Structures are given as structure tokens and as C-alpha cells.
Amino acid sequence: xxxxxxxxxxxxxxxxxxxxxxxxxxxxxxxxxxxxxxxxxxxxxxxxxxxxxxxxxxxxxxxxxxxxxxxxxxxxxxxxxxxxxxxxxxxxxxxxxxxxxxxxxxxxxxxxxxxxxxxxxxxxxxxxxxxxx
Numbered sequence: 238x239x240x241x242x243x244x245x246x247x248x249x250x251x252x253x254x255x256x257x258x259x260x261x262x263x264x265x266x267x268x269x270x271x272x273x274x275x276x277x278x279x280x281x282x283x284x285x286x287x288x289x290x291x292x293x294x295x296x297x298x299x300x301x302x303x304x305x306x307x308x309x310x311x312x313x314x315x316x317x318x319x320x321x322x323x324x325x326x327x328x329x330x331x332x333x334x335x336x337x338x339x340x341x342x343x344x345x346x347x348x349x350x351x352x353x354x355x356x357x358x359x360x361x362x363x364x365x366x367x368x369x370x
Contacts, residue, residue: 238269243286256299263303263328269316276322305329
């Protein structure tokens with residue numbers, strides 16, 4: 238699951254980067270994207286970034302064409318526990334990538350396995366480089 242963290246960003250930065258990042262995720266066949274926008278406690282009147290993200294996910298051309306489902310963090314999702322500071326997006330596929338219904342615990346385990354695999358690959362790559370020096 239790809240995570241996009243918007244903490245500390247201005248509304249202009251979010252506007253400029255959100256669609257680009259989600260488009261990139263779609264092109265790389267990411268299925269589930271977790272957008273961390275915060276609960277809006279630092280906003281004066283209402284949660285600006287949170288409101289913008291959720292409105293954009295309902296109204297934008299990108300959302301109409303490429304978003305299959307949006308899970309509001311307050312309700313939780315099949316992929317994450319409830320958290321009002323995030324929104325989880327399920328992107329559409331072209332039919333080539335099967336939907337894997339993983340719970341958030343299984344997703345964390347899969348992520349840990351990918352991380353360990355990367356560490357092993359880096360270690361083996363470094364050993365091979367030392368042999369040829």
C-alpha cells in the first residue's frame with residue numbers, strides 16, 4: 238500500500254501534487270493508496286486539507302475515471318484501522334491486476350517481507366561488487 242503524507246503542506250502544495258502522485262500510483266498499478274491528511278486540528282475554522290482531499294476525490298475528473306472506492310478514515314477500511322486523519326483510496330485496474338482483499342495486519346506483514354527482501358538483495362549486491370573490485 239502506497240502512503241502519501243500531506244502533513245506540513247500548504248493547500249497549494251497539495252493541489253499541485255495530489256493528482257500527480259495518484260496518477261503515478263495508478264500508472265504503477267498500485268491498488269490501495271493511503272492519504273494521510275491529518276484531522277485538521279491546526280486549521281482555524283475547519284480542516285482545510287482534509288476537506289480539499291475528500292472533495293477532490295469525489296468531484297475530480299481523475300476520481301471519476303480512476304478511483305473505484307474511497308474509505309473515510311473515521312469508518313476504517315479493509316486495509317487500515319479507523320483513523321480520522323486519513324483517507325484510503327482504492328484505484329481501478331485495467332483488469333490485469335487482481336484485487337487482493339488483505340486486512341491491514343496482512344498488508345503490514347507483506348510490507349515487512351518486502352522490506353526484508355530488499356535488505357537481502359542490497360546485501361548480496363554489495364557482496365558481488367566487492368568480489369569484482
